[in-house]
Amino acid sequence: MIFSDKLHKLLFSLALATSITFSQSLLAADSANKESGFILTSIKPLQLIAADITEGIIEAVSLLPPGASPHQYSLRPSEVKRIHNASSIFWVGPELELFLSKPFSAYANKSHALSALIKSVTKKQPGIDQLLEIAGRAHSEQNHHQDEAHNHSEEDHQNEEDNHTEEEQHQPHAIQLHQHQYQGRDPHIWLSPEQALKIAATIRDVVAAQYPTHKQRLTSNYxxxxxxxxxxxxxxxxxxxxxxxxxxxxxxxxxxRFVEHYQLNQIGALTLNPSKRPGAKHLAEIRQLINDSQPSCIFSEPQFSGVAIQSVVRNLNIKIGQLDPLGIGTKAEKNRYASFLSSFGRQFSDCLGS
Known part of the structure; x- marks a missing residue:
């Protein structure tokens, strides 16, 4: 009996050691297959998408540090060097990160502005189910004809763009204060799940062109x-x-984009320019709007001071929540963007539903 117990322990130890060695071998092989260098995104939400797509292929890093606003930022020398060393660069475009226009102009061959994906929120986008069907079809065909699948995906993407139809813009409330800063071209495209899929497809195709041996892995990741x-x-x-x-x-x-996609009832915004505090007249208008409309919540952002919000809600019956559109708190190591999207949605519902 004693011998049998010792034998079982020995066999278990050998099996465990073999399993660990095998896992380490797989990790080493995966690491060996990764490309050196990195791709660069302007902001963390784009980095979350890029990291999901390039998992096991090449590292994706964000240029701006946590908490920095893409509306206004001064690059440090180390960040300029990072731009120079990146194998490819992804940013929204001058609609959002105007300060990057000049430094990125020197790297036009490797910088990719995603502003071409920015469509009016009044345009009807193809549904997620439709995009999933396209992705699945490309993935299936690639197992047999990788090059044909890539071309087919390009045709599908073009068809999606051509089939957009006009629909009436969602107007949740009669009073609209500062609702149209971007004249229908809101550059915060990553807050739309459908636009995020298009961003991911763009990154997939760019990286596949740079590293064609990883095309199958990129399609699987997508x-x-x-x-x-x-x-x-x-x-x-x-x-x-x-x-x-x-x-x-x-x-x-x-x-x-987020409000339109989920048909939420945003009735106003405190400011057009987040780097400038709204004036006294506008704050008075917001207070009147709150009194008239009785909204449930007002949302601040961790990137900006909450002084204006505290001032406008003083002695009013309204809850204060916080939205993190840049994903400062997202720590996921897998399904990074989906984790960000879920967390962002909870930030809304926690305040609206409480």
Whole structure:
């Protein structure tokens, strides 16, 4: 009996050691297959998308540090060097990160402005299910004809753009203060799940052109990404089902894509320019709007001072929540963007539903 117990322990130890060695070998092989260098994104939300797509292929890093606003920032020498060393660069475009226009102009061959993806919130975008179908079809065909699948995906993407139709803009409330800063071209494109899928497809195609031996892995990563986004999106739609009529205000007008997608009831924004405090007259208008409309919440942002919000809500019956559109608190190591999207949605529902 004693001998049998010792034998079992020995066999267990050998099996455990073999398993660990095998896992380490897989990790080493995966690491050996990764490309040196890195791709660079301007802000963390784009980095979350890029990291999901390039998992196991090349590192994706963010240029701006946590908490920095893409509306206004001064690059440090180390960040200029990072731009120079990146194999490719992804940013929204001058609509959002105007300060990057000049430094990126010197790297036009490797910088990719995603502003071409920015569509009016009044345009009907293809649904996530449709985009998933396209991604799945490309993934299936690539197993047999990798090059043909890539071309087919390009044709599908063009067809999606051509099939957009006009629809009436969602107007949740008669009073609209500072709701149209971008004249229908809100550059915060990553807050739309459908636009995030297009961003991911763009990154996939650019990296595949640079590293064609990784095309199959990139397609597989994209399909995993699309499925994780679809799951998060479906959960959020259920989560917001009973909250669509609950009014709220935001610090600055950055959420039209998210609000439109989930049909939420944003009735106003405190400021057009988040780097400037709103004037006394506008704060008085906001206070009147709160009195008239009785919104449930007003949302601040961690990147900006909450002084204006504290001033406008003094002695008023309204809750204060916080939205993190730049994903400062996102720490996920897998399904990074889906984790960010889910967390961002909870920030809304926690205040609107409480």
């Amino acid at each position: 399909l995993d990404f699309a499925q994780s986004v679809e799951t998060a999106d479906r959960t959020l739609k259920q989560q917001f089902g009973s909250l669509k009529g609950v009014g709220f205000l935001v610090f600055h007008d950055a959420y039209s």
